[in-house]
Amino acid sequence: MNERTATHRERTGIPWLLILLSLVALAILVSLGNWQVRRLAWKQDLLATIDARIHADPVPLAEALERMRAGEDIEYxxxxxxxxxxxxxxxxxxxxxxxxxxxxxxxxxxxxxxxxxxxxxxxxxxxxxxxxxxxxxxxxxxxxxxxxxxxxxxxxxxxxxxxxxxxxxxxxxxxxxxxxxxxxxxxxxxxxxxxxxGPYDDPAHLPIGGVTNIDLPNNHLQYAATWYGLALALAGVVGVFLWRRYRG
Structure with missing residues (x-):
């Protein structure tokens, strides 16, 4: 076996370590994306629950405390x-x-x-x-x-x-x-x-009532797209590398 043949085999050998690490990284990125999708569904359900709750008729404080002691979520x-x-x-x-x-x-x-x-x-x-x-x-x-x-x-x-x-x-x-x-x-x-x-009848009244912030952030879709995008980019980079390595 001459030196040229040995060099060719070294260049065209299967880089198992690279493939293994890439698969592990790919699995992690996809798992993170899937987790954000599940978080998105959870957040959408939470926002829908809060929206329905804040538009419900008020209950006496004693009833709210009884619900809380029973383990019910009474936030908002x-x-x-x-x-x-x-x-x-x-x-x-x-x-x-x-x-x-x-x-x-x-x-x-x-x-x-x-x-x-x-x-x-x-x-x-x-x-x-x-x-x-x-x-x-x-x-x-x-x-x-x-x-x-x-x-x-x-x-x-x-x-x-x-x-x-x-x-x-x-x-x-x-x-x-x-x-x-x-x-x-x-x-x-x-x-x-x-x-x-809640809000007062007089808008110039101090303090200004009705200032509860219920605009909960919901960025899970963007996060999921980021993780999936990174996974796709990683797969593309590794694929191009392997294709260029073996195309000859």
């Missing part, structure tokens, strides 16, 4: 509540509304029977954080309102979210335990959920 469930807002104890969560930075005002509402419910009354601009800057927002006497039930978070949603500054009453995420302590309330009296108040 419309509820009706009645009580008296405590003049002190507002908790302020950083937020934006229509591109404007500001705060969502969480104020404790004393219900019939003595329990306390934190109500997200809505949005105020950044410079209207303190109650004395918006005396028109003080709600006296018994109030009746409807809103959406929101479940509290057990922990900070992401390491990217800053820590809450309890001393300055500046929250980046809704920590019901910290809010309860900061407002000087007994934990056993606080209802274990929030209610986002």
């Amino acid at each position: 469930l419309p509820v009706s509540v009645r009580g008296t807002f405590l003049p002190n104890g507002e908790q302020h969560v950083l937020s934006t509304w229509k591109g404007v930075s500001g705060w969502n005002i969480y104020q404790p509402l004393r219900l019939e029977g003595g329990a306390i419910l934190f109500v997200n009354r809505g949005f105020v601009p950044y410079d209207r954080k303190e109650p004395e800057t918006r005396p028109e927002s003080l709600a006296a006497g018994e109030q009746e309102l409807t809103g959406l039930a929101r479940l509290p978070l057990d922990e900070k949603p992401s390491f990217l979210v800053p820590e809450n500054d309890i001393a300055k009453n500046q929250y980046h995420w809704k920590d019901i335990v910290a809010m309860t302590a900061a407002a000087g309330l007994a934990a056993e009296t606080v209802v274990p959920l929030f209610v986002d108040a």
